[in-house]
Amino acid sequence: MAEHQQLTERARQLLRVLVEKYISEGQPVGSRTLSRAAGLELSAATIRNVMADLEDMGLVVSPHTSAGRVPTAKGFRFFVDSLVSLKRLEDYEIASLRSRLQGEGNDKELLESASRMLSDMTRMAGLVMIPRRARFALRHVEFLPLAEQRILAILVVNEREVQNRVIHTERQYSESELQQAANYLNENFVGRDILAIRDTLAAELSETRDSMNRMMLTTIDIANSAFSPAADGDDFVLSGQTRLMGIDELGDVDKLRQLFEAFQRKRQLLGLLDRCLQADGMHIFIGEEAGQSVFDDCSVVTSTYAIDGEAVGVLGVIGPTRMDYERVIPVVNVTAKLLGAALKSD
Amino acid sequence: MAEHQQLTERARQLLRVLVEKYISEGQPVGSRTLSRAAGLELSAATIRNVMADLEDMGLVVSPHTSAGRVPTAKGFRFFVDSLVSLKRLEDYEIASLRSRLQGEGNDKELLESASRMLSDMTRMAGLVMIPRRARFALRHVEFLPLAEQRILAILVVNEREVQNRVIHTERQYSESELQQAANYLNENFVGRDILAIRDTLAAELSETRDSMNRMMLTTIDIANSAFSPAADGDDFVLSGQTRLMGIDELGDVDKLRQLFEAFQRKRQLLGLLDRCLQADGMHIFIGEEAGQSVFDDCSVVTSTYAIDGEAVGVLGVIGPTRMDYERVIPVVNVTAKLLGAALKSD
DNA sequence: TTTGGCACTCTGAAGCGAAGAGTGCCAGTT
DNA sequence: AACTGGCACTCTTCGCTTCAGAGTGCCAAA
Numbered sequence: 246m247a248e249h250q251q252l253t254e255r256a257r258q259l260l261r262v263l264v265e266k267y268i269s270e271g272q273p274v275g276s277r278t279l280s281r282a283a284g285l286e287l288s289a290a291t292i293r294n295v296m297a298d299l300e301d302m303g304l305v306v307s308p309h310t311s312a313g314r315v316p317t318a319k320g321f322r323f324f325v326d327s328l329v330s331l332k333r334l335e336d337y338e339i340a341s342l343r344s345r346l347q348g349e350g351n352d353k354e355l356l357e358s359a360s361r362m363l364s365d366m367t368r369m370a371g372l373v374m375i376p377r378r379a380r381f382a383l384r385h386v387e388f389l390p391l392a393e394q395r396i397l398a399i400l401v402v403n404e405r406e407v408q409n410r411v412i413h414t415e416r417q418y419s420e421s422e423l424q425q426a427a428n429y430l431n432e433n434f435v436g437r438d439i440l441a442i443r444d445t446l447a448a449e450l451s452e453t454r455d456s457m458n459r460m461m462l463t464t465i466d467i468a469n470s471a472f473s474p475a476a477d478g479d480d481f482v483l484s485g486q487t488r489l490m491g492i493d494e495l496g497d498v499d500k501l502r503q504l505f506e507a508f509q510r511k512r513q514l515l516g517l518l519d520r521c522l523q524a525d526g527m528h529i530f531i532g533e534e535a536g537q538s539v540f541d542d543c544s545v546v547t548s549t550y551a552i553d554g555e556a557v558g559v560l561g562v563i564g565p566t567r568m569d570y571e572r573v574i575p576v577v578n579v580t581a582k583l584l585g586a587a588l589k590s591d
Numbered sequence: 592m593a594e595h596q597q598l599t600e601r602a603r604q605l606l607r608v609l610v611e612k613y614i615s616e617g618q619p620v621g622s623r624t625l626s627r628a629a630g631l632e633l634s635a636a637t638i639r640n641v642m643a644d645l646e647d648m649g650l651v652v653s654p655h656t657s658a659g660r661v662p663t664a665k666g667f668r669f670f671v672d673s674l675v676s677l678k679r680l681e682d683y684e685i686a687s688l689r690s691r692l693q694g695e696g697n698d699k700e701l702l703e704s705a706s707r708m709l710s711d712m713t714r715m716a717g718l719v720m721i722p723r724r725a726r727f728a729l730r731h732v733e734f735l736p737l738a739e740q741r742i743l744a745i746l747v748v749n750e751r752e753v754q755n756r757v758i759h760t761e762r763q764y765s766e767s768e769l770q771q772a773a774n775y776l777n778e779n780f781v782g783r784d785i786l787a788i789r790d791t792l793a794a795e796l797s798e799t800r801d802s803m804n805r806m807m808l809t810t811i812d813i814a815n816s817a818f819s820p821a822a823d824g825d826d827f828v829l830s831g832q833t834r835l836m837g838i839d840e841l842g843d844v845d846k847l848r849q850l851f852e853a854f855q856r857k858r859q860l861l862g863l864l865d866r867c868l869q870a871d872g873m874h875i876f877i878g879e880e881a882g883q884s885v886f887d888d889c890s891v892v893t894s895t896y897a898i899d900g901e902a903v904g905v906l907g908v909i910g911p912t913r914m915d916y917e918r919v920i921p922v923v924n925v926t927a928k929l930l931g932a933a934l935k936s937d
Numbered sequence: 938t939t940t941g942g943c944a945c946t947c948t949g950a951a952g953c954g955a956a957g958a959g960t961g962c963c964a965g966t967t
Numbered sequence: 968a969a970c971t972g973g974c975a976c977t978c979t980t981c982g983c984t985t986c987a988g989a990g991t992g993c994c995a996a997a
Contacts, residue, residue: 273959275958275959275960276959276960277958277959287970287971288970288971288972289959289971289972290961290962290970290971290972290973291969291970291971293959293960293961293962294961294969294970296960297960297961307959307960309977309978309979310959310960310961310976310977310978310979311957311958311959311960311976311977311978311979312958312959312960312978312979313958313959313960351757384735385733385735387731387733387745389730389731389747391750391751397747397751397753399733399745399747399753401735401743401745404737405737405743405757407743407745407753407755409753411697411751486851487848487851487852487855490844490845490847490848490851491844491845491848496844498836498837498842498844498847499837501836501844502833502836502837505832505833505836506833509833619990621989621990621991622990622991623989623990633939633940634939634940634941635940635941635990636939636940636941636942636992636993637938637939637940639990639991639992639993640938640939640992642991643991643992653990653991655946655947655948656945656946656947656948656990656991656992657945657946657947657948657988657989657990657991658947658948658989658990658991659989659990659991
């Protein structure tokens with residue numbers, strides 16, 4: 246059986262059982278064990294032949310001459326792509342998750358709660374990216390002068406979310422100028438998207454610049470800086486990192502430390518999440534597939550979550566390559582749906 | 592030499608050298624090594640006698656019959672209390688720290704920077720408690736109605752700090768009622784402490800309840816909830832936790848995990864910091880002294896930091912019991928002074 | 938009081954052999 | 968042609984022993 250040949254049904258079945266066994270036991274599995282567990286009426290010797298083939302194809306390896314087989318990253322990939330049989334969550338589990346999310350007041354708590362849920366359900370680390378709402382509907386704006394040509398802008402958007410930014414301006418504005426500008430915006434633009442407002446103002450500026458009064462110029466100047474896209478400092482919520490410390494595949498303290506450092510830097514993980522946001526639905530990265538050596542012994546299972554049909558964020562879990570995909574995949578999937586619904590409903 | 596007797600000068604000297612040696616090498620130190628390192632002209636045998644005394648007093652132990660001595664928590668305590676000779680920081684080091692703090696814009700960044708500095712200088716974890724300012728001077732307030740008898744209160748205090756809170760009220764208020772209440776507060780109370788404002792309003796209420804107009808009642812009702820003491824979610828800034836993973840005294844993954852969990856829960860650590868805030872100056876907890884088993888193999892070195900002479904917060908480092916106190920203590924001390932100064936100056 | 942000497946203890950590394958697990962291959966069976 | 972039992976071989980793991988090294992405690996002498 247050559248490298249690129251199709252797997253026989255039997256080989257697939259054996260690979261599936263091997264992976265399942267390995268996931269549940271964490272030990273290399275030998276031909277004898279497999280012949281007992283597989284349900285097929287085959288002797289250990291026969292199975293050894295099949296295993297040799299799977300090894301040629303790079304789906305399994307044995308850590309040393311006399312130690313049974315372990316799935317490779319490629320083996321896991323094949324497993325999740327075409328062998329895994331997902332376990333539906335029990336209804337009561339779904340109900341309990343839903344109620345945990347419904348109790349939360351604001352969005353931030355909702356995300357934290359979802360992250361903790363992912364972590365609790367899978368006993369690994371859960372993560373939830375802050376939603377990138379396309380739209381920030383202005384509810385209210387306030388400007389306060391600070392020293393040195395700086396202004397504190399407070400925006401209330403999407404009904405309840407408060408953002409505050411310090412902006413630098415060309416010249417010093419007085420308190421009453423700022424007040425007027427804010428009033429103008431509050432009277433004319435409530436409910437509209439802040440980026441759209443900025444564009445509208447800019448258009449107006451170029452059309453009727455000369456005839457414009459001072460107040461309008463002030464308003465446009467300030468709004469231009471204040472209504473720029475939010476640079477969210479904190480881009481995801483991670484929970485249960487410490488659970489990873491209990492997992493012996495990741496027992497190497499040094500590896501673990503690098504992983505934790507990556508969590509703190511956020512950049513690498515964020516890059517991964519961003520890639521996931523490009524395409525709706527679930528993504529699974531196994532071992533090296535994430536493309537960053539810190540995650541080499543890890544897998545990441547993610548799903549986008551959507552508000553009103555639009556994917557606004559990504560959530561998922563991160564754990565050892567040897568994780569219980571049959572359960573983890575549905576957990577991530579369901580949590581994504583529930584979170585989307587919960588975000589919509591308030 | 593009995594348990595409670597004073598230590599001779601010689602015993603003190605030997606203990607000092609032993610602790611220093613142990614701190615730098617991390618290995619139990621034997622009598623032979625000590626006789627060479629101590630500078631005293633004493634043979635190993637003599638030293639062994641002294642060591643036996645120190646062991647009786649509980650200042651050192653040997654991990655097993657043939658392994659030299661290691662300081663106990665009590666031994667370290669004695670060392671830091673009366674033997675340690677602090678190493679002054681170099682002027683250029685102080686200058687570099689000062690400039691790192693001066694570059695920062697807002698308070699939050701300042702605290703993070705201080706925390707990172709502590710971590711970098713000591714190669715352990717740094718932590719800085721958010722200042723508990725006694726006074727929150729009102730700069731501006733805004734109330735916005737939300738659904739279900741909730742109000743979004745936005746407070747700007749201490750010139751530039753924005754707090755937002757969702758409060759629940761007895762009845763639903765209209766947008767214009769809230770507007771009036773906010774205007775009243777902004778016109779009459781700017782610059783005063785929010786707790787004082789609340790008290791003033793409450794006093795007014797009891798005096799002239801009957802003659803009071805509806806607007807005033809509204810204002811008092813809302814301000815009463817909105818101007819309660821800030822429940823800061825995030826009470827301290829921790830940096831460089833991962834540095835602790837490299838330290839072999841804390842090599843036990845399970846211990847380490849408990850420590851990290853304690854960091855996330857925050858409560859325990861916060862309790863410790865609060866105790867430190869009771870008394871100005873430096874505090875050192877060695878091993879069990881912190882009173883919480885999670886910190887058993889750790890020491891915590893803290894200092895209060897003050898703005899205008901008033902201690903408003905605590906900062907420090909956390910690391911293994913075997914840390915270089917001679918250097919760590921000055922680092923914490925200096926950082927506290929610099930942070931206090933930096934917070935004042937803006 | 939200090940010191941050299943000595944017997945003793947304990948650790949840690951190294952080496953060894955037996956047991957166990959599993960493989961690869963071959964020759965025989967279906 | 969596909970499967971199977973058997974067998975030699977390999978590799979890990981565990982317990983045991985040995986040995987060197989480090990350091991102690993105690994004693995008798997200076």
